Amino acid sequence: MEQLRLSPSRLNDFTNCPQLYKYRAIDQLPEPPSIDAERGKLIHSVLEDLFEKASEERTIETALDLLPQAWREQCEAKPELAQLVLDEKEWMDRAGALLGNYFQLEKPNTFESTYREMxxxxxxxxxxxxxxxxxxxxxAPTGEVRIVDYKTGKSPKPGWEEKALFQLRVYALLYWQNHGVLPRLLRLIYLGDNKLLESTPTEAQLKSAEKVLLNIGQEILTAIETSHFPTKKSRLCDWCFFKTICPAHN
Ligand code: SF4
Known part of the structure; x- marks a missing residue:
């Protein structure tokens, strides 16, 4: 069998619903662009470009200046976005507001970022x-490593923080195993409601994340071998593009 390619998103898909994982990772069925995902891409792209600027230029004004060009490039790459975004002014205003929120949570002119999209x-x-x-x-100049992820949605409800941190723990594990340095801080930035979720990873937490992801990997391998991808109905079904063809709903 071919080596299984896993990422935090695919792990998450399988945990949420094995059938959803199959549609995406095995069948590779196309999905239309989602407005939330495209908004996330736009904000990520502006923040990525922002850190290419000299520190004194990393201001909200620069971010707002970068926004129209980033959006033009996104539309050129995916012309179908014109049908998705019907009110462009409202769309840009919302993106501008999310960037404004970013500047309330971090001061990008006070530190240097080492890698973007690493x-x-x-x-x-x-x-x-x-x-x-x-x-x-x-x-940091001291050698301490901080891993940061931007989310354009809202922070998790109480009790769901650990699930939200899993993705960054996987990245921290990879960085630790590849570079021999245990990251000092994991930071999730929720622009939707102006909140930070931070955690200082421990070796035990990262080893536990490794165990979890290897277990999920084994479950996926078994599912592939047996061609058995059960459906798992949940509130997520209401957002699932494959609901119309999913056996759990037909
Ligand atoms: S509709 Fe629900 S059960 Fe069906 S594939 Fe999507 S998430 Fe899974």
């Missing part, structure tokens, strides 16, 4: 390859 990867074993893209990774 690709981390590792063969976890002969059967599983793990990879992911980190939105931002900052290495």
């Amino acid at each position: 690709h981390l990867e590792k063969n976890m074993n002969d059967e599983i390859y793990l990879h992911g893209y980190v939105d931002r990774l900052d290495i």
